[in-house]
Amino acid sequence: MNYQSQSIDLLPFVMIICKTIQEIRASETNLTFRKKLIGFVPTMGALHNGHISLLKESKKACDITICSIFVNPNQFNDKSDLARYPRTPEADIKMLEEAGCDVVFMPSVEEIYPKADTRVFDFGVIDKVLDGAYRPGHFNGVAQVVSRLFDIVKPYKAFFGLKDYQQVLVIKKMVEQLQLKVEIVACPILREADGLAMSSRNTLLSVEERKAASLVPQIMQEAKALSTHLPLEDIKDRLLHVVNSNPLLKADYIEFCDADTLQPVTEIKPGKKVICLSAIFSGKIRLIDNLFIN
Numbered sequence: 001m002n003y004q005s006q007s008i009d010l011l012p013f014v015m016i017i018c019k020t021i022q023e024i025r026a027s028e029t030n031l032t033f034r035k036k037l038i039g040f041v042p043t044m045g046a047l048h049n050g051h052i053s054l055l056k057e058s059k060k061a062c063d064i065t066i067c068s069i070f071v072n073p074n075q076f077n078d079k080s081d082l083a084r085y086p087r088t089p090e091a092d093i094k095m096l097e098e099a100g101c102d103v104v105f106m107p108s109v110e111e112i113y114p115k116a117d118t119r120v121f122d123f124g125v126i127d128k129v130l131d132g133a134y135r136p137g138h139f140n141g142v143a144q145v146v147s148r149l150f151d152i153v154k155p156y157k158a159f160f161g162l163k164d165y166q167q168v169l170v171i172k173k174m175v176e177q178l179q180l181k182v183e184i185v186a187c188p189i190l191r192e193a194d195g196l197a198m199s200s201r202n203t204l205l206s207v208e209e210r211k212a213a214s215l216v217p218q219i220m221q222e223a224k225a226l227s228t229h230l231p232l233e234d235i236k237d238r239l240l241h242v243v244n245s246n247p248l249l250k251a252d253y254i255e256f257c258d259a260d261t262l263q264p265v266t267e268i269k270p271g272k273k274v275i276c277l278s279a280i281f282s283g284k285i286r287l288i289d290n291l292f293i294n
């Protein structure tokens, strides 16, 4: 019997907080040495139950769960969005500890980018549409940070939310292109009682904007209900009209797309999954959502 590993397992649960790559590598050397499968949940913090649901999936599937909190400047095309992005490190640590996270990695910008990351990714059609078109450089920044984090953490599985549906496709493509040995696990969207998808950005909404935002999940459901008997183009026009008639809301897009390629579709064909994706501002806060409609 290995006396040392037995005594470690008997210790009361303590979450390890790492701020540097050196610290995370030191803790991981210990973990890999003990042949543990690492599950990884990358986040930008301001945690909510949507993030915790990913952590729970990781805990079910892996031996050790590492969660990162890093607000990645490279994925913000709008610098005012970066400046107002919510940051709640103490509350995040408490939530992660309560949820049984093993290691939290909270690096500085200098730690992740000791020099500017100039890599340019090309994910074909997937990163050119929807948020890729409305947020130039966003998915390139996402690929930069996620590939860097994967290189540091070296996870067995990494968990992402379907709330960021296009991001999941981009990351799967990146893993394929870079031939990385990590399994990407896509997890369902967690919603508030009124259907609004949980998001760190929801805390930035005023009471009125929060109320208006509840229309977003409603129109997604309406899209699904109408799709059985109306042409998709007509539904799209109708929903855009509903959203843009509300003085607090403004749509970047509402699109029906092929769920594999994200190319727009005008009709539902047998055997093809169609997803409705939206990006809608409530006041200054941009909210994204999606729903499979067949």
Ligand code: AMP
Pocket (backbone or CB within 6 Å): 042, 043, 044, 045, 050, 051, 053, 054, 159, 160, 161, 162, 163, 164, 187, 188, 189, 190, 191, 197, 198, 199, 200
């Ligand atoms: P973020 O901190 O916004 O970058 O999100 C970190 C991870 O949590 C991403 O994989 C998101 O897709 C996921 N996530 C965010 N909100 C939700 C939600 N409401 N339900 C499930 N996953 C989510």
